[in-house]
Amino acid sequence: MESFENIAVTMTHDELLEETRSSLCTLMSCDSLLSDLPLDVITEEILLLTAAERGQSITIFISRENEPKLKVIVPQAAKVAELKKSIARHFEIFQQRTGSKVKISWKYIWKTYNLDFDGIILDDDNSSIDSYGVCNKVTLNFKKKRKKNKSI
Known part of the structure; x- marks a missing residue:
């Protein structure tokens, strides 16, 4: 849990948003139900x-x-x-x-x-x-x- 907090503290808001978007895109493209969205x-x-x-x-x-x-x-x-x-x-x-x-x-x-x-x-x-x-x-x-x- 501490590593997550360290990452959140060291990243800027924009970097955190971009990382979140990237993770969501990866999840959506890999999931068969969500891939067509x-x-x-x-x-x-x-x-x-x-x-x-x-x-x-x-x-x-x-x-x-x-x-x-x-x-x-x-x-x-x-x-x-x-x-x-x-x-x-x-x-x-x-x-x-x-x-x-x-x-x-x-x-x-x-x-x-x-x-x-x-x-x-x-x-x-x-x-x-x-x-x-x-x-x-x-x-x-x-x-x-x-x-x-x-x-x-």
């Missing part, structure tokens, strides 16, 4: 993944045109509005990890695009996603809204 995982992600493993939440993949799919975890009984908020939050985390500083206007996104599941548009924010047939490990697509013709 990002090294900078946050508590919110761990709670969502735990809920998905317990069957309390479902995983939905969001397909964007020329971009990699986005993995979103939502409660099973989530409404479309909650799904949209989860997509925004997961995309924010994705941007932080990639270092992107592009500001996304989600108001514009939802005004311009719909979520599409097998040709069905999720257009009612107050409906639950399971009423559209959305279940675990399905892929939703962004589909551009069609402009409505204004007749005189």
Whole structure:
């Protein structure tokens, strides 16, 4: 125990943080259950993944045109509005990890695009996603809204 105290006393705070990060990275990469987690995982992600493993939440993949799919975890009984908020939050985390500083206007996104599941548009924010047939490990697509013709 004394050697640990000596190490803690002789190291600076930054050195101790770096040693801790390094040890956690090594542990996470060697563990089969933790190896698929990002090294900078946050508590919110761990709670969502735990809920998905317990069957309390479902995983939905969001397909964007020329971009990699986005993995979103939502409660099973989530409404479309909650799904949209989860997509925004997961995309924010994705941007932080990639270092992107592009500001996304989600108001514009939802005004311009719909979520599409097998040709069905999720257009009612107050409906639950399971009423559209959305279940675990399905892929939703962004589909551009069609402009409505204004007749005189």
